Amino acid sequence: xxxxxxxxxxxxxxxxxxxxxxxxxxxxxxxxxxxxxxxxxxxxxxxxxxxxxxxxxxxxxxxxxxxxxxxxxxxxxxxxxxxxxxxxxxxxxxxxxxxxxxxxxxxxxxxxxxxxxxxxxxxxxxxxxxxxxxxxxxxxxxxxxxxxxxxxxxxxxxxxxxxxxxxxxxxxxxxxxxxxxxxxxxxxxxxxxxxxxxxxxxxxxxxxxxxxxxxxxxxxxxxxxxxxxxxxxxxxxxxxxxxxxxxxxxxxxxxxxxxxxxxxxxxxxxxxxxxxxxxxxxxxxxxxxxxxxxxxxxxxxxxxxxxxxxxxxxxxxxxxxxxxxxxxxxxxxxxxxxxxxxxxxxxxxxxxxxxxxxxxxxxxxxxxxxxxxxxxxxxxxxxxxxxxxxxxxxxxxxxxxxxxxxxxxxxxxxxxxxxxxxxxxxxxxxxxxxxxxxxxxxxxxxxxxxxxxxxxxxxxxxxxxxxxxxxxxxxxxxxxxxxx
Amino acid sequence: xxxxxxxxxxxxxxxxxxxxxxxxxxxxxxxxxxxxxxxxxxxxxxxxxxxxxxxxxxxxxxxxxxxxxxxxxxxxxxxxxxxxxxxxxxxxxxxxxxxxxxxxxxxxxxxxxxxxxxxxxxxxxxxxxxxxxxxxxxxxxxxxxxxxxxxxxxxxxxxxxxxxxxxxxxxxxxxxxxxxxxxxxxxxxxxxxxxxxxxxxxxxxxxxxxxxxxxxxxxxxxxxxxxxxxxxxxxxxxxxxxxxxxxxxxxxxxxxxxxxxxxxxxxxxxxxxxxxxxxxxxxxxxxxxxxxxxxxxxxxxxxxxxxxxxxxxxxxxxxxxxxxxxxxxxxxxxxxxxxxxxxxxxxxxxxxxxxxxxxxxxxxxxxxxxxxxxxxxxxxxxxx
Numbered sequence: 018x019x020x021x022x023x024x025x026x027x028x029x030x031x032x033x034x035x036x037x038x039x040x041x042x043x044x045x046x047x048x049x050x051x052x053x054x055x056x057x058x059x060x061x062x063x064x065x066x067x068x069x070x071x072x073x074x075x076x077x078x079x080x081x082x083x084x085x086x087x088x089x090x091x092x093x094x095x096x097x098x099x100x101x102x103x104x105x106x107x108x109x110x111x112x113x114x115x116x117x118x119x120x121x122x123x124x125x126x127x128x129x130x131x132x133x134x135x136x137x138x139x140x141x142x143x144x145x146x147x148x149x150x151x152x153x154x155x156x157x158x159x160x161x162x163x164x165x166x167x168x169x170x171x172x173x174x175x176x177x178x179x180x181x182x183x184x185x186x187x188x189x190x191x192x193x194x195x196x197x198x199x200x201x202x203x204x205x206x207x208x209x210x211x212x213x214x215x216x217x218x219x220x221x222x223x224x225x226x227x228x229x230x231x232x233x234x235x236x237x238x239x240x241x242x243x244x245x246x247x248x249x250x251x252x253x254x255x256x257x258x259x260x261x262x263x264x265x266x267x268x269x270x271x272x273x274x275x276x277x278x279x280x281x282x283x284x285x286x287x288x289x290x291x292x293x294x295x296x297x298x299x300x301x302x303x304x305x306x307x308x309x310x311x312x313x314x315x316x317x318x319x320x321x322x323x324x325x326x327x328x329x330x331x332x333x334x335x336x337x338x339x340x341x342x343x344x345x346x347x348x349x350x351x352x353x354x355x356x357x358x359x360x361x362x363x364x365x366x367x368x369x370x371x372x373x374x375x376x377x378x379x380x381x382x383x384x385x386x387x388x389x390x391x392x393x394x395x396x397x398x399x400x401x402x403x404x405x406x407x408x409x410x411x412x413x414x415x416x417x418x419x420x421x422x423x424x425x426x427x428x429x430x431x432x433x434x435x436x437x438x439x440x441x442x443x444x445x446x447x448x449x450x451x452x453x454x455x456x457x458x459x460x461x462x463x464x465x466x467x468x469x470x471x472x473x474x475x476x477x478x479x480x481x482x483x484x485x486x487x488x489x490x491x492x493x494x495x496x497x498x499x500x501x
Numbered sequence: 502x503x504x505x506x507x508x509x510x511x512x513x514x515x516x517x518x519x520x521x522x523x524x525x526x527x528x529x530x531x532x533x534x535x536x537x538x539x540x541x542x543x544x545x546x547x548x549x550x551x552x553x554x555x556x557x558x559x560x561x562x563x564x565x566x567x568x569x570x571x572x573x574x575x576x577x578x579x580x581x582x583x584x585x586x587x588x589x590x591x592x593x594x595x596x597x598x599x600x601x602x603x604x605x606x607x608x609x610x611x612x613x614x615x616x617x618x619x620x621x622x623x624x625x626x627x628x629x630x631x632x633x634x635x636x637x638x639x640x641x642x643x644x645x646x647x648x649x650x651x652x653x654x655x656x657x658x659x660x661x662x663x664x665x666x667x668x669x670x671x672x673x674x675x676x677x678x679x680x681x682x683x684x685x686x687x688x689x690x691x692x693x694x695x696x697x698x699x700x701x702x703x704x705x706x707x708x709x710x711x712x713x714x715x716x717x718x719x720x721x722x723x724x725x726x727x728x729x730x731x732x733x734x735x736x737x738x739x740x741x742x743x744x745x746x747x748x749x750x751x752x753x754x755x756x757x758x759x760x761x762x763x764x765x766x767x768x769x770x771x772x773x774x775x776x777x778x779x780x781x782x783x784x785x786x787x788x789x790x791x792x793x794x795x796x797x798x799x800x801x802x803x804x805x806x807x808x809x810x811x812x813x814x815x816x817x818x819x820x821x822x823x824x825x826x827x828x829x830x831x832x833x834x835x836x837x838x839x840x841x842x843x844x845x846x847x848x849x850x851x852x853x854x855x856x857x858x859x860x861x862x863x864x865x866x867x868x869x870x871x872x873x874x875x876x877x878x879x880x881x882x883x884x885x
Contacts, residue, residue: 297757299756299757318759319759320760331757336753337753337757340751340755342750342751343746351758352757352759355740363739364739365740365743
């Protein structure tokens, strides 16, 4: 089965909750819908589930347009929904809840409770849900109650299951179990729409990710399209000393391939700042080689590296990334004003700069009164989006992002993360340096740990626990040091 | 609609920062009035407060009449303003790049002497000789101005120290130059230069009016206005102007953005020196027709106050310089008409700078609400 949403627009007085949304989902895959509160996720799902009638657009199943007047129509078409707040009767048993509304009845409408038990057990076994049909709902933990909801949906033969922020109410271990259930559902040929505002979870489970902002699909990320390719950045025996002769980076070697995100974890002050400065040309390397696409640029200045397709999101946006006293438009060309696109000889083409500013402000959802506004007056998240917009909106070979979401509001964090993933999917090599362990673990394909200026471990973030990485970050387990 | 509203808001903001400047000037005039009253000993001794107050009236009236009251007054204002505009731009452009040029005096001396030298060395028609001499003045100032820039870029020596030292070096160097045969006037033993030939002088602005040799303003004023336009164009339109602004506001970000900040340091001091050099050329070739040891006077220092008052913006600097020029021209009239010493002008200028430097004070006095405090663009602190 193939589910399509075409041009869905839903307006409420004063707001456009969904604006020309296009999505599609095949059974057997997980589509994750992420976005901050108020982005229009719930409205979109209510439209899909027949609770709202869209003002424009249509819903198609296997290419046939359908109109859902009520949830019953949606259920009949094979769409099931697990709401964030469960719809269960607390004093009923699992079996009673599951069959509520579709009760198997015998003569005189007598409920065949044994039949109901059998149905629950059957589905529970098939999908490894481990449910006792006779347990009373109010005695069950939230994670189990959620599984009851899943059984309800499956009993009604849903081909596509929509989970509305299912992980919000779960404990970390329950989340892991939940993901297992989702995988089972998918391998059983059902489609899953997974709504969350945590990109980390989406990256973990989804095949495709759609980012919803202000009612629009801002971008979709095809998670599996990324394939690590050629070596883009090659760092060999890089050592960085400061003017006082202290060692900040010691014999660091690693590679970043195209289409790959390499994360560098570590406690603040273990040489990450100096490493990034040496990679971007802001600090002299004492010895070693930094090569981009095979070209040695150990001694190149920042502009040469920039022109070779290196983007740099600096760790301190106010000190380095932006000129607070200049306008948003001027900051958007801060590293590019000398390009032919924005200048003719010595003259800056401000019309071209303003035009690109308008585009980027819309595309990256930079919330600013105008492009002439001083960038220093924007919120931290929007300032960071100015930098991300400027650095990522050109053809790149390598993106170096240092603390890309430090001090940024939750909504912007997810957006910036998805932009970085999108960049990776487009074949750029990405190096993320962050002291936020969660951030590097969620985004990276490979993880390096820095401790006292050295790379002390190279890890697969899918296979290690934060605990283990934490030990490396603290300098433990020197016996099992694996250098990259 | 929204963007229109915002544009309006920004415009109002800008107006209110200009309003603060105007209020600072007004505050200075009011404090100045009290100073006039309290120093009017003759009237106060007889208990004649009203008489003292009327002295204020006549003094300020003389100031207006002496600066704009007649063609001659206007000519005097123009004449006083010319070097102030050029040096004001000199300090302002350095401020824009985050550098503090206290060396406009030395650069004026360097530019003036270079212009004079070309003026002597050449013997062509005026329309060739004068532009070349003026250009030489700009180059002389630029070369001299580049020195502290190079010192800072190479060694980190702070430009405040180096420009002050270079002012002294320029002063003594000129003292020596003016005693050499090349420059010294034949019949003199004191350090004063030969006169520039009439051909080599900057033409007078009002030269077309026969018999008005009292109208001394020269076309150096046109050069100064052109300099303001060039300064505006440079800041707004050129890549280097953009680099100056970025570097001045955030040197780290400029480095991050790949700008060559050492080059910018040298360039900004060079440009600053060039504008100050033009001022020197204008004074020597226009106002005086010769060079003495102190033809630069206090102009280089007044220029700092002017750039601050004008918040280093092209138009602001122009108006601030004309205000200072007018005060100077009017001050002479005031001294003649009302017995208030011309020193009051120095007090007024100091008060203006003080009020500009303390925008909160002005805000409190005048109870202005919602006016944004903008200190304008000045230099980075020590150690930057």
